[in-house]
Amino acid sequence: MAAWDALSLHILSLLSLVSLLFSLSSPSLCCCWREQFEPPSNMAAAAKKQFVRNRGKDVVSDFIQSYLFSRPDVVKLPGYDVLVRADYKEHKQDKVAILCGGGSGHEPAHFGFIGSGMLSGAVAGGVFASPSAKSVYEAIVTVSGKKGCLVLIKNYTGDRLNFGLACERAREEGIDVEMVIVDDDAAIEVAGSIPGRRGVAGTILVQKICGAVAEAGGSLQEVKQAAEQAKNSVCTMGVALSGCTLPGHARDASISPNIYELGMGIHGESGKEKVEMEEGDKIAERMIAALLGSSYATTFGKGTRVVLMINNLGGTPVIETYCMAQYFLESLKKREMSVERILIGSFMTSLDMEGVSVSVMKVDGSSAHFLAHLDAPTKAPSWPASGCTVRCTPFEIEGEKGGVKEEKGVGEEKVGFLKGVVEEVCRALISEKERLNEIDSHVGDGDTGDTFSRGAGEISARKENGDIRFTSGGKLLTSIADGISHNMGGSSGAVLEIFFRSAGTYLLQNNFDEPTAKQWVEAFQKGCETVQFYGGASEGMRTMLDAMIPALQAASAAAEENKSNLEILKCAAAAADAGVEETKTMKGLAGRSSYITAEDLLSWPDSGALGFAIALRAVVNNISA
Template sequence: MAPLSLSGASKKFINDVSDCVTEMIDGMVETFQGLQRLDGFPEVKVVLRTDVSRGTYNRVAVISGGGSGHEPAHAGYVGQGMLTAAVCGDIFASPTVAAVLAAIRAVTGAPGCLLIVKNYTGDRLNFGLAAEQAKAEGYKVEMVIVGDDCALPPPRGLAGRRGLAGTLFVHKVAGAAAAEGKSLGDVLAEAQSVAGAVGTMGVALMVCTLPGATPSDRLGAGKMELGLGIHGEPGAAVADVQPVDAIVSHVLQKILDPETQYLKIDRGERVVLMVNGLGATPQMELLIAAGKAVATLQVEYGLAVERVYTGSFMTSLDMAGMSLSVLRVTDRILQRLDAPTRAPAWPSCAGGPRPMISVPVPMPSNPTNETAPSRPAELSESGRLLEAAIRAGAEALVDMEQQLNEWDARTGDGDCGTSMRKGAAAVLDDIWHRYPLNDAAETVKEVGASVRHAMGGTIGVLYDVFCRAAYASLRGTSSPSPLDWAAAFEAAVSSVSKYGGAAAGYRTMLDALLPASKTLTKRLQSRESPGDAFVAAAHAAAAGAEETLKMVALAGRSSYVPPEVLSQVPDPGAKAAAAWLNAAAAAVALYTPQ
């Protein structure tokens, strides 16, 4: 056996890091009877029920999903009486719009479908955009967003409360209602009712490690993090490790705090409890916590604990930690929770082998009969300049992968550089044969398509929005002038702000893009040479990215990270934007037509 080259990386039972999710799904569908994968183009990673045929399902389809690394969530909850399909993104990254849309097309019949989405920006954007496209195709689609995190006091600003393990109660109730034959409106109403009646908080003793990454030393010996999410981001606070009784009491106090009003509940009411392991917590420790939690809820809060679910239901890779979820229940909710299901990960559900079954992805029609774009046989001078700028920007992002990941590991899930490198690599590959470089507008649109197919999570959608807005501004302009490019840049940045919800000072990539756009327009209007104007804009972007060191995050996962952590590193998204702008501007300034 040849030795593996894993120096410095975590020890994992994996092959290629980039194939982890696909190989995990392969193993899952071989293990559990009743599950199958949706075959198709590489970005589609969907698990669905074997007994649901496309277009003929006579019940409301219930679809959920998100980044992988939370197993058994979400694919483990696919089965009769629970989810109809689960859409799997890359590790800790939202699934693509195309993957969500493929799932909707594969399982949705006349009654329609309900999307259950955890409250993260990338999930909201990707599932939301897929829902709108599906509606345009004639499907009946509704969406419920779950934000059950109780770690931080309100208000939570733009980002809102994170979706945590309480989401599983929404899966179960909605799935049971759909299995009973309820209408889409009724299933949505029951899901919303549960989403508004559940609260969750997590605590960790050790940080999780992404496959192929170096183990983090963020959490020192004898320390624990309180109020963390499920993506490896820092918690709301760091404290000395305490006995489990004290930890459970603190967590329940935060969930049931009458001042926050996150979970409005009175003495004498009924609840169910979920004690959820985050990946590396032994069952012994979870059961100890469960015993303390039940006693605390009954004695200190006067609540009747009707059901207890203890196990690892929504994990964070190999994190040593747990979360507690409390759900206020009624007779109807208890009936839904107790309803039979064949989902393999729900407690008391048995599994088994399954036959090899695959379902092809239905490809969308091309109503405009457009021909596929291609590289011109001969480039014009403007085409060569555009190619040089695109290539330079993409190569800069490839070179920055490690640095971006290091910054992102301090404030997020550590994959910003990897995501940017994937998008840049796709651009560098497609520029050889797909980009109609003599047509600036169409080229910008194709850059967006390359990024969309290669990059998951929020950043991929935002850059696709960026390119689409720029395309709309440039469309119909045969030979864009520098001011045309400035206008397109401004439109692109405005669209990112509009749909992403962030603005200047939120500690996002907009803190690099906004000053660059303003500088470019101002310099060009003062009749400065295009090369000098673009370079000045790039310098403004770099300065804006550095300013993020002084900012408090108001959007994205960084909004949950303590300010003292944020002050140590710049925002990686802003630094990435500044890097490709700088490289592209340098290419514009130095380019001399042959």
């Protein structure tokens, strides 16, 4: 054994030298090896804050040690960064073993996919670096039984060399072992290059399919054949908004803030092209077009049945990942492709890279049986909905379509006037979206503009559909409350729904179908009181009430003086504006602003109060016009 170890070191040294020579002509070749020892040249000057900064190679062993706490179903090979099924001895008696691995930093790949129905074990290298041939060999020996072992790897030079060398040694020892190399990255179009296409997230789909075949008792050749067919049926395209941050290094700053990179690799390798930032649906369309337009996706077309997998590359918010899934689905449906399954989550990440990848696998014709393999049960914790068929079309409860249509009872002139007021308020709130968001980013969570704009958009649409009822003052206010309830959301949405619903109920209960100025004011005062009761806030706490209460007090005084409707509204709007100004010096005592220091709040108005004042000012402008 000692002679073998010495020989192995000599062979690896020679292969590494050859790899280095090849890398001079191919930037992507052995990029993992180089990045492990040399800080990338495109790193930013300032380091990103990290929990793990100076532990070097210990980061992987520390990770594995803690990972084992959550996985009683796996065990570690002593002396190696290798995890295998805890029941590996029983499993290898009558099943083909499946082994995978590669550099760390792509979690949950590959430890998260160890379990019945998927992997028998996985081998981890350093961050973005291939594991040693010796550790791979020990893993093969451990999991392999009389039915042999399939080694499944991604197409990177270091992995090919080290896993390949381990397979050769295992065969020398009489172990029946085969290796399949996954190369699903559609961003690479370099005919005849040594590295070829990279292996990326589509690898997980291949693991699931050949894992199901192995679990069903398939032979090594049957499992290998399934893996080969699966890897030839899947294409992947990634996109990155940022690079990634290796532990202890500065963040990769190669992608400027207004640019995203189409086809960037999972180790930060250069992508297909850099594109000016655009909306998610346009990014998804560009990704699908590039994927289906590649020379590796010639079998995809109209009517093709596919499985769609959306992979979070590590730093993308979950909510955005799911939004992108919807955009990808729409893009494929536009091409009249039939999406049979959709898988969404983190499968193969790139540390903290902000981005997603999309994998499309063909599951019709000779590959139609893939669906059964993908639906087969597995205990691998990182495979979604284990044992279940994943829906590709959402189930929704059917409700009555349309709302209550406009009723007779109020003159067309008055209805037209009220519609104009409602539309002007909606327009004003939507146009102020960005300003409200900017202010709220300093005093809250940065979404007030989105919230008001969403509510305004819903009410405007309902007005066009006849769902805002102008037949009486009470019905007008309660139907506005219905619109707010349906789509506005947030604390502001709840406050305004209570405000309008309570005011509308007051008018309905008192049969004030065409309210006078005083009755309107009384109704809104009732709404304001109800908001204070349920919300617990009051004037002076830096909330929407700091515009609402002064406005209603001023309106009430003006109404008592029998001023015109326009004058009453002007007095209310001026008082609301003054109330907004007052909030700039208030301490936050309610809502999100209560968590922010008085110094940080200083000079910024409350965004909810400002939204209310904008709406009231829009009413005045409409009537004055």
